Amino acid sequence: MKILVTGFDPFGGEKVYSAIDSVNRLPKEIDGASIITLKLPTVFNESVQVLREKMEEIQPDVVLAIGQAGGRFGLTPERVAINQDDAVIPDNKGNQPIDQTIQPDGAPAYFSQLPIKAMVEAIKAEGLPASVSNTAGTYVCNHVMYQLLYLTHTTFPQTKAGFMHIPFTMQQVVNRSNRPAMNIDDIVKGIVAALEAIVAYQDQSDLKVIGGATH
Incomplete structure (x- = not known):
């Protein structure tokens, strides 16, 4: 099993960025699955060109894209x-x-093909905050998630894909008061737990547990 994990480069004037910094720390293998990592430019369209080229090269079974959501407390598939x-x-x-x-020829929306609720429960089992998110925003993160799922529906039917946001690292909030953050080692631990859940649930349905929100 080959899993491609992507992380964006810093944007918005950031010098460090939790997404690519944590992705770069991932192990090369998790529960028998090969982990291949890729840095994506935080650029509309160009990011997807880079992603598609890598998918064509390695033909992954799964793609998990990682982005930063500054202001969130936990990891959010x-x-x-x-x-x-x-x-x-x-x-x-x-x-x-x-x-x-x-x-123009895509669906109004595409849903994650990954076991997002199992991922949340696996992250929580590590003692880390996690929840299902129902909005990926309208910036490059949503753009990549949508384009990735469009590709799995049109070009790479053998591939399952999804997206997960992670919080700021502690280093990023030194000069930001009252902003939630997480130690990068814990972020990496949470991503690993999510990937373990993806491997464990590759041939079964996601958990049937509450993951909704009132707003």
């Missing part, structure tokens, strides 16, 4: 990506699409 770009800030090459459809 995403349930759904929507067919819309609406960038609150420019990406790393100055692109700022507003109210743009990502794929």
Whole structure:
């Protein structure tokens, strides 16, 4: 089993970025699955070109994309990506699409193909906060999640895919008061737990546990 795990490079003026920093620390193998990592540019469209090229090269069984959600307390597997770009800030090459459809022939939304609830429970079992998220935003994270799932529906039917957001690292909140953060070693532990759940549930349905929200 081959799992491709991606992480974005820093954006918005950040010098460090929890996504790629944690992805770079992942082991090469988890429960018999080979872990291949890839840095994605935080750039609309270009990020997906890089991702698609890697998928064509290695033909992964699973892709888990990792992004940073500054302000969240825990690790949050995403349930759904929507067919819309609406960038609150420019990406790393100055692109700022507003109210743009990502794929004209794509579905209005695609749901994660990963066992998101099992992933949450596995992370919690490590003593770390986690929950299902029902919005991946409308920035490059949602763009990549949507494009990734579009690819698995149209070009890579053998691949399952999904996205997970992670919090700031402690280093990133030194000069940010009242912002939640997590030690990078714990973030890595949480990602590993999520990947263990993906391997364990590769041939079975996700857990039937509550993961919804009132708002």
